[in-house]
Amino acid sequence: MDAELARLGLSERSVRLLTGRDIWASITPLLTPRRNLVAAFGHVGPGAAALLPLEPGDTLITDASLDMVQSGATSPHALLHWVKAGVIVHSLRGLNAKLVIAEDDPSFVVVGSADVTAAGPRQLFEAVTVSHEKHTVEEAQEAWLEWCDLAGPALTAGDLEPLLEQYGAGKPAPRTAAARTATPARPVVTSRPATPVRPAAATPPPSPVRPAVPPSSPVRPAVPPSSPVRPAVPPSSPVRPATSATPGTPAAPGTPAAPGTSAAPATPPPAPVAETPPTPVRPAPPIESPTTAEPVAAPGVANEPSPESTDVPRPAWPRPAELYLVSLVEGGEPSAEAEYRLEELAREYTHPGENGESPFRVELFWADDGQGQDPPRTLRPGVHVIRVYSQKQGRALVGSRIEAPGLVLHAYADEFAYPRRTYCYVLTRESAAKPVFGDLRKALAAIGEKPNFRNSFQVPRKIEALLGLWPDLGYDPR
Numbered sequence: 001m002d003a004e005l006a007r008l009g010l011s012e013r014s015v016r017l018l019t020g021r022d023i024w025a026s027i028t029p030l031l032t033p034r035r036n037l038v039a040a041f042g043h044v045g046p047g048a049a050a051l052l053p054l055e056p057g058d059t060l061i062t063d064a065s066l067d068m069v070q071s072g073a074t075s076p077h078a079l080l081h082w083v084k085a086g087v088i089v090h091s092l093r094g095l096n097a098k099l100v101i102a103e104d105d106p107s108f109v110v111v112g113s114a115d116v117t118a119a120g121p122r123q124l125f126e127a128v129t130v131s132h133e134k135h136t137v138e139e140a141q142e143a144w145l146e147w148c149d150l151a152g153p154a155l156t157a158g159d160l161e162p163l164l165e166q167y168g169a170g171k172p173a174p175r176t177a178a179a180r181t182a183t184p185a186r187p188v189v190t191s192r193p194a195t196p197v198r199p200a201a202a203t204p205p206p207s208p209v210r211p212a213v214p215p216s217s218p219v220r221p222a223v224p225p226s227s228p229v230r231p232a233v234p235p236s237s238p239v240r241p242a243t244s245a246t247p248g249t250p251a252a253p254g255t256p257a258a259p260g261t262s263a264a265p266a267t268p269p270p271a272p273v274a275e276t277p278p279t280p281v282r283p284a285p286p287i288e289s290p291t292t293a294e295p296v297a298a299p300g301v302a303n304e305p306s307p308e309s310t311d312v313p314r315p316a317w318p319r320p321a322e323l324y325l326v327s328l329v330e331g332g333e334p335s336a337e338a339e340y341r342l343e344e345l346a347r348e349y350t351h352p353g354e355n356g357e358s359p360f361r362v363e364l365f366w367a368d369d370g371q372g373q374d375p376p377r378t379l380r381p382g383v384h385v386i387r388v389y390s391q392k393q394g395r396a397l398v399g400s401r402i403e404a405p406g407l408v409l410h411a412y413a414d415e416f417a418y419p420r421r422t423y424c425y426v427l428t429r430e431s432a433a434k435p436v437f438g439d440l441r442k443a444l445a446a447i448g449e450k451p452n453f454r455n456s457f458q459v460p461r462k463i464e465a466l467l468g469l470w471p472d473l474g475y476d477p478r
Contacts, residue, residue, distance in 0.1 A: 004106060005132065014133040023114045023126035024051040027100075030110065030130065035102035038144055038398075042096040043068070045117025048078040049085075052100070052116045056086025057442060061147050064091035064155065069163045076163035078116075083157055088445045090151035097147070098128075101140050103398060103438065108132040109140040141398045148441075154448050315349050315360050315427060319475035320384035320405055323457045323466060324376055325440075326424075327396065328367055328389050335414060338364060338423045345409055345425050357474060358429040363406065365426070369419045376454070379411040379424055383456065386466065388437055396451075398438030404431045404470045435469040443469055 005011045008030055018026045031037060032053050039052060040061040054060060060082065068074040079089050099111040112128025131137070334342075342364045351360040365387055367375040379385065387403040390396050406426030414421045437451075443465045444450055457463050467473070 001106060008106075008108060008130060008132065010108070010130065010132050015129055015131040015136075017127065017129050018112070019125070019127045021123040021125055023112075023128060024116075024118075027051075027110055027114070027128065028053065031100060031102060035104045037100055037102055038141075039100040039116075040095060040097040040144055040147055041116045042098065043073040043115040043117060044075055044078050045073075045115065046075045046078055047118040048075065048116040049081050051118065054082055054085075054087045057088070057446065059088040059090070059148070059442075059445060061090045061092050061095060061144070061151050063093055063095045064089075064160075064163070065093045066163070066166060069166050070169045072168040076160045076167055079155065080157060080160040080164070083155060083160060089155045090148060090153070091155060092147055092151040095147065097143075099140055099144070101137065101144060106132050107137050109137050111140065138397055138399075142395060145395070145397070149450070153450075154445065156448075312348065312351055314351050314354055317360070317407070317427070317429070317474075317476045319478065320407075320463055320467065321458065322383045323405060323463050324379065324383060324385045325451055325453050325457075326365075326367065326375055326379075326385050326387055327453050328365060328387055330389055332366065332368070334364060334366060334423065335417070338366070338414070341410070341423075342425060349409065349427055353429075358431070358472075360427055360429060362409065363426055363428050364423065366421050366423045368417075368421050375422045375424070376456070378456070379408055379422070381408055381410060383408050385424065385426060386440070388440075388451075388453075396437045398436065398441070400437040402435060402437055402440055402469075404428060404433075404473060405467065429473055431470040431472055433470045433472065439469055440466065 002011060009016045020026065028051055037052075037054055037058045039054070039059070041052075042063045044060075044062050052060075062074055062079070064074050064076065064079060069076055083089055097111075098114055099109060101107065101109050108130060109132075110128055110130050112126060114126040114128055342362065345362045349360060349362050353359045384405045384407055386405050388396050389401045389403075406428040409425045409427055411422065411424040414423060441451060444462070447461055447465050449462055449465070457466065
């Protein structure tokens with residue numbers, strides 16, 4: 001880490017300024033090692049691939065509208081080269097940003113005045129900053145995600161090839177009807193007026209999800225019933241205090257005759273009586289416990305092992321056929337009713353697994369209306385959900401925590417809560433994989449898709465792209 005920061009020139013500070021007329025000669029070496037790059041540049045000129053070392057899976061947002069192509073500000077040749085190499089390219093009309101985020105460890109951002117273009121003989125004086133300061137990188141990621149959500153779908157070779165002939169054809173100035181007619185079939189790539197997805201935060205606090213209550217816990221309270229049985233044996237103790245009280249009087253053995261005279265001497269007689277009974281009474285419990293006493297204790301004792309050993313059958317664990325992304329904001333406490341339902345479902349579904357497989361457990365999550373993306377109203381038993389946790393205005397950052405797909409067992413809306421709250425109970429299993437929201441975005445981008453918090457994923461290739469983030473969940477065969 002220290003060596004890498006030293007290579008970036010950030011070993012003793014968090015921000016560094018680069019200036020010069022050949023600025024990319026300083027930027028490119030910082031990005032050349034594999035960095036998991038995401039970038040946003042309004043203008044991309046010819047030869048951009050030599051300056052910005054994007055690799056398959058990296059993502060670029062630019063302005064590839066017809067105006068920018070005809071003016072020569074954006075080169076469709078450079079974009080087509082990247083698309084054919086496996087780089088994901090989006091177009092956002094009006095974009096004028098110039099930044100690159102390297103998401104490896106340590107992550108850093110490069111932002112400044114330089115477009116990705118070789119200025120040639122007319123080199124410009126540029127200034128850019130390089131920073132690994134945590135909050136600055138997070139803010140850059142938030143801005144980039146917003147642009148990505150506003151941008152159109154990923155460009156294909158079919159989108160870019162018609163633009164090759166338009167490149168540098170001159171500024172379209174006032175666009176006439178004739179100019180519009182000359183426009184190719186699919187040349188203009190503009191942004192969609194889509195509402196930006198507002199999911200989550202970089203380092204979310206501990207999850208509010210309540211782990212499943214083990215089935216033994218509700219039953220264990222039943223174990224103490226043995227204690228009420230035991231107190232039945234000590235009744236000899238009340239007699240014994242009498243004996244201990246009389247040991248002083250036994251010195252006068254004639255006192256047994258006193259019982260007739262007064263009630264006070266009547267206390268000592270129990271002493272002799274207590275001394276003889278203890279011996280028969282003590283052995284009696286051992287003889288009686290297997291025969292008489294045990295049936296009394298049996299209900300409490302017999303109830304304990306049966307639930308503890310668990311007679312719960314292994315729950316069904318089907319492969320997802322309908323999968324939702326749910327945006328959640330950390331914090332809050334569930335209602336008493338919600339926790340009670342969690343205990344009930346935990347007793348019914350918690351299972352240690354078979355043949356060394358991961359155990360099953362029930363988890364509870366909740367979402368309040370108006371926080372982030374409202375939960376889908378179609379959550380119902382049988383669908384699966386991936387939880388995306390957030391804390392900044394309900395928006396997800398690249399490093400936001402996500403949970404493995406869970407099978408919905410029960411969901412309901414608490415209409416009496418303010419704001420209204422949706423509770424959902426899911427059956428889950430532990431996975432060794434710990435992906436983050438950025439990995440989920442890349443998995444979907446690889447098939448030309450984006451995260452969708454409004455509708456479910458039902459197309460098999462989309463579901464498989466998401467399930468690939470947790471390859472060890474081991475679903476039941478269909």
